[in-house]
Amino acid sequence: QPTKAPRGCPRVLLIGGPGSGAAALAAAMSQRFGAKLVNATELLQAAALSGGAAGLKAKPFLEAGVPEDVPDDVTLPMVLQRLEAEDVRTVGFVMVGCPNTAQQLAALKKKGVWFRHVIHLEQTQEEAKRAVCDTRFDPVDGSVYHPDGVWPEDLEVAARLVAHPHQQPAMFNRAYKKWLAAEPQLKKNLVADAEMIVEDATTPVGELV
Numbered sequence: 001q002p003t004k005a006p007r008g009c010p011r012v013l014l015i016g017g018p019g020s021g022a023a024a025l026a027a028a029m030s031q032r033f034g035a036k037l038v039n040a041t042e043l044l045q046a047a048a049l050s051g052g053a054a055g056l057k058a059k060p061f062l063e064a065g066v067p068e069d070v071p072d073d074v075t076l077p078m079v080l081q082r083l084e085a086e087d088v089r090t091v092g093f094v095m096v097g098c099p100n101t102a103q104q105l106a107a108l109k110k111k112g113v114w115f116r117h118v119i120h121l122e123q124t125q126e127e128a129k130r131a132v133c134d135t136r137f138d139p140v141d142g143s144v145y146h147p148d149g150v151w152p153e154d155l156e157v158a159a160r161l162v163a164h165p166h167q168q169p170a171m172f173n174r175a176y177k178k179w180l181a182a183e184p185q186l187k188k189n190l191v192a193d194a195e196m197i198v199e200d201a202t203t204p205v206g207e208l209v
Contacts, residue, residue, distance in 0.1 A: 009092030010035040011114065013099075013194070015186065016121030017179035018172055019131030020201040025121070026096035028209045036088045040097030041067045043078045054078065065166030068100050068178065076107055083113060102185040115194040120187065121201035125176060128201075132172045136161035 010033050016022040023039060030037035041062075047055035048062055054074050061070045079098050082088060095115075099105040123131070136145045138152075139162055145151050152158045165171075190196065199208055 008116075010094060011092055011116040012094045013115045013118045013190070014094070014096045014121065015100075015118065015183075015190070016201055017123070017128055017183070018175040019128035020121035020123060021131070021205065022096050022121055022201075025119070025205050025208055026094045028205050030094040032209050033092075033094070035092040035094050036085075038079065038082050038088065038093045038095040040075055040079055040095075042097075043082060044070055044075065047078060065171055066175070067097070068175070072104055072107065076104065079108070080111055080113070099186065100179075101182045102189050105186060105189055109193075115190070117197060118190045118194045119197045119199060121199055123201035128176060129169070129172055131201075132167050133163070133169055135164065135167055137164055 010029075012026075012029065012035070014022040014026045014029075023041070026039065027037055029035070044055075044058045044067055045062060048059040049055065054077070057074045058067075058070045061067055075098055079095075083093065083095075099108055130148070131146070134147055137143070138145070138157060139160060140157075143152075145161060152161070187196070
């Protein structure tokens with residue numbers, strides 16, 4: 001689609017496996033650089049809440065904690081519609097959550113979607129598993145804690161923290177295995193058309209921005 005965005009505006013894609021913090025970094029970057037955040041998972045969640053046909057298809061996967069398994073014929077139209085929106089076309093975008101596979105990337109390319117920069121957040125399997133499986137939630141107020149980051153000083157709060165059912169080791173192992181299978185071809189196809197920037201996923205978001 002023709003764009004009204006200034007030459008050189010952000011067209012950024014973030015990729016990374018489970019626990020990489022790609023969504024948090026994408027949100028921070030979009031604010032810092034004045035671009036629009038295009039988060040595929042958030043688009044799917046909004047559609048599920050709206051109760052439309054696409055949302056109803058996505059809802060079972062979201063409830064199971066596997067948004068990456070939502071069929072491409074549901075995810076891709078939502079992403080394309082958001083990219084074609086006037087606000088995105090005016091200032092550029094920071095995208096995350098799609099494409100997750102070489103097939104999704106090929107489908108986006110066919111529709112004319114391209115990226116100027118791709119940020120790949122790398123980490124070891126042990127680091128990824130700790131980031132995901134050691135996260136805890138406060139069932140009282142919904143606060144999120146992690147031993148490597150923010151942890152409650154109040155012993156009563158610390159004692160009531162629980163793990164989220166979507167962040168159990170079995171769920172992590174499934175997601176990480178799927179990412180390892182898709183990563184090589186996805187990176188190969190992206191680096192052919194965009195500047196690839198590789199970063200350590202364990203670096204604080206503020207430093208990465």
